Amino acid sequence: xxxxxxxxxxxxxxxxxxxxxxxxxxxxxxxxxxxxxxxxxxxxxxxxxxxxxxxxxxxxxxxxxxxxxxxxxxxxxxxxxxxxxxxxxxxxxxxxxxxxxxxxxxxxxxxxxxxxxxxxxxxxxxxxxxxxxxxxxxxxxxxxxxxxxxxxxxxxxxxxxxxxxxxxxxxxxxxxxxxxxxxxxxxxxxxxxxxxxxxxxxxxxxxx
Numbered sequence: 001x002x003x004x005x006x007x008x009x010x011x012x013x014x015x016x017x018x019x020x021x022x023x024x025x026x027x028x029x030x031x032x033x034x035x036x037x038x039x040x041x042x043x044x045x046x047x048x049x050x051x052x053x054x055x056x057x058x059x060x061x062x063x064x065x066x067x068x069x070x071x072x073x074x075x076x077x078x079x080x081x082x083x084x085x086x087x088x089x090x091x092x093x094x095x096x097x098x099x100x101x102x103x104x105x106x107x108x109x110x111x112x113x114x115x116x117x118x119x120x121x122x123x124x125x126x127x128x129x130x131x132x133x134x135x136x137x138x139x140x141x142x143x144x145x146x147x148x149x150x151x152x153x154x155x156x157x158x159x160x161x162x163x164x165x166x167x168x169x170x171x172x173x174x175x176x177x178x179x180x181x182x183x184x185x186x187x188x189x190x191x192x193x194x195x196x197x198x199x200x201x202x203x204x205x206x207x208x
């Protein structure tokens with residue numbers, strides 16, 4: 001389904017910041033950023049992973065949709081997500097991991113994409129070692145994160161990784177999958193997943 005809004009500028013004119021959506025931003029010095037342009041109620045679990053993956057010296061950018069219903073209307077595809085702070089902050093980092101979700105309530109899975117081939121491979125290896133189901137997403141897929149202007153790829157190195165998690169994978173992270181409940185009911189599966197990503201990122205950074 002096509003996005004309701006062509007870019008962040010259109011979206012920000014239709015909704016009120018802080019009451020209907022929020023931007024949460026932390027600037028670090030490590031050269032690593034975790035982000036989601038579809039957080040809060042759009043692709044649940046992406047916000048929490050972006051925030052908790054970031055070590056004290058890492059950066060994060062989180063778009064949080066905060067409506068009681070209809071948050072999917074605030075989905076702006078990653079190639080068109082032109083929020084200025086996000087583009088600027090990602091562009092100041094070398095390694096980017098963008099957390100996303102896709103609809104599949106029957107199968108736990110993560111589709112690994114983005115232009116950083118080495119980091120994609122490391123994440124796949126760490127997922128396999130941690131018992132996390134995953135697959136490399138074909139570049140021709142619409143959710144492969146293969147476009148140079150995808151928000152995950154506008155780093156200093158022109159590449160990043162996009163992780164598309166199924167609904168079942170994301171709901172397995174929390175005891176209560178609500179805006180209020182997610183932060184306080186994080187399950188071991190969340191921690192296992194996050195730590196696998198962080199190990200892969202540390203391996204990638206060691207090569208820079």
